[in-house]
Amino acid sequence: MRIDGVTYELDWREFTIGSSFFIPCVGVTAGKQLIERKMARLGYTVIVKIVIEGNVKGLRVWRKKK
Numbered sequence: 178m179r180i181d182g183v184t185y186e187l188d189w190r191e192f193t194i195g196s197s198f199f200i201p202c203v204g205v206t207a208g209k210q211l212i213e214r215k216m217a218r219l220g221y222t223v224i225v226k227i228v229i230e231g232n233v234k235g236l237r238v239w240r241k242k243k
Contacts (some may be wrong), residue, residue, distance in 0.1 A: 178215055180208045189219060195238050199228070201235035208236050
């Protein structure tokens with residue numbers, strides 16, 4: 178997955194229900210749309226929020242039950 182010019186390689190088998198990941202990015206709207214499309218292709222139901230963690234703006238993605 179490529180966001181803001183950075184390629185992220187995630188082990189999707191480890192992205193279990195209840196887990197989350199953070200992706201730092203400036204273009205949060207475009208990044209959120211990209212993540213939502215990717216999750217739909219994988220069949221995952223997620224919540225994507227724009228957050229600031231450790232003074233870094235980005236996206237937090239949680240996997241949830243359908």
